[in-house]
Amino acid sequence: MEPLSKFAPYTGWVYPNETVFEWSVLIAVYPYLTGLVAGAFTVSSLYQVFGFQRLKPVAHLALLTSLSFMIFVPSPLLLHLGHPERAFNATLTPHWSSAMAMFGYFASFYVLLLVVETWFAYRPYVVEQAQRRQDLLGRFYRVLTLGSYDLSDHAMSYDRKWLFALAIVGIPGAHGLHGYVGFMYGSLKSREWWSSDLMPVIFLFSAIISGVALLVVLYVASCKLRKSPVDVPCVKGLAYTIWGFIMIAITLEALEFASLVYKGREGIDMIMEYVTGRLLIPYFVLQFAVGAITPFFILSYMIWRGTTGRTLVAGVTLSACLVLFSVFMMRWNVVIGGQEISKTGKGLLFYQPLVLGKEGLVVAVLLTLAPVVVLLGLTRLFPPWVEAATSSPSAGEAQ
């Protein structure tokens, strides 16, 4: 048993039981990961469903990224549970009025969808490898073909239809998964900081920008590692995507804050003291100014000036890193910030994260980085940059 070192110092008046911080940094990592999943899937859908051809170089990377991160989504929750061995009770005997009970269904459905979609997307490559390789890996690919070696035009057109359909179903799937995470907080009436109808939508848009930003970073890094040229139109396409969605994300966050302040319900004095005090740097400076407004201006400037080439790639990558940071800060400010404002509305608590331990900072960082390692492995087995991969229906028609 780990020592109880979660007793939080406080100022003002807080309920005694609140001095134990129940939702740790891992609960901030959880929505961060689901957000990255949803955002990366958005990019894949933009190509597969909406025919954004310039996103083709990252379309398959997007699918693999989504899958890699999705595998790790349950881990912060499992590490957090008092009885992780009972986790499946939520799926086996769900309590329907609980937002949390839906997680198992949303997550399972979405993982299945991702696996099937990835299978269709990589079928040509898998078949080709299965036929060419004679080693152990060849056997692996032969199993993955599921006995289907047909790559005729007819079969490929069938595959494309499936991909299209799966990508369409995946849009509400991925966004539903993340919107529900926002609902988990927004639906609680116990905390003024969380209790907002806008919360699911805010989570959704911040998810989209974080996923697209992640793809920018992963794509540029992968090009550097493979010493291959970066596809500038693709990066520009991703930049436009972030730029468009970040405007909505910033507006929604601003609206929510404005509405919270304007309504000025009980506890608003403490919230104002908090956001202008301890939360000033994490919220206004890091999340908004550095993480959201700065990349918005960088992207706006580059789009306005028609920047291209290496400068564009550098600018977009920098913006993407800032966005990734901003969205993590947003998760932190919601999850931890919400608990730092007492339910009494008359006091503030101070979260002191553990460094070690199963809910410590080290585990949180490892969990955030682990999907990247898995992704690295997956890209070895299923290179997302091969031309053999199935293209989108619109591309198929054009051929």
Next chain:
Amino acid sequence: MDEKDQLEGHEKDRRQFLGRLGKALAGGAAAMAAGAVLPQATAATGEAAQATPPAIPDYDWTKHRWAFGVDATKCIGCLRCVEACKIENDVPHNAHQFRTWVERYVYLEGEEHARIDSQQDPVNIAASGSEEHFRFADRYRDAKVEKAFFVPKLCNQCTHPACVQVCPVGATYKTEDGVILIDHDYCIGCRYCVQACPYGARLFNEEKGVSDKCTWCYHRITKGLQPACVEVCPVGARIFGDLDDKQSEISEFIRENRVHVLRPETGNAPNVFYVGIDKEVL
């Protein structure tokens, strides 16, 4: 039966099966939607019906409707209730987690808002010199106190409990006699209920890995005893009883006083009724 008939028969069977499947799915989806969209209705009606009555000899939970009263004008802040509760219910032995607690409100001259503390305040812990025995420090001895009072707090056993609504596995549920219980053998320890309670009445037992809360000493009241905190209160500030019994002390307390509940705006409809609380009490 010739081949054509057989095929038609199969076709008919399949249509019937698909029809039934469709109805079942639609019914299931409707039930899920009703559960998700109308959680309050579920909390109000469904929870108790789903719960299995406890196997307690000579006790019928349909024949009681428990309620709790707090007369804050009587409380002297001796904290015997807090200590009794800790012992009776094996509440974690620390000065941070409580099933019941007492709040002290002190208005000093010239100050607009009350100064509020509870037994867990470091100054009070220092005064008691122990994390097992509690007392309020005499911290306002030299100040000019305009008004001061104590308010005992505990689980409100709400009629529409937010904690029950959010529990992903139904480990916490409302009994027919109106108490919210937790099945410690089923709780997964997600702590969503702790977050959802607007009153801060829930705690997480780290050692057992489950959520915990006041049950109005359900193990005692179902045997005809009073909750431990009520039993030890030397001034009768805590009143407990059965609303179905019009002659009970709690029925009389509610009938004869103008009672308040905490945070009525949450829609939780608490069942702890207060007398003598002030505007700053939440």
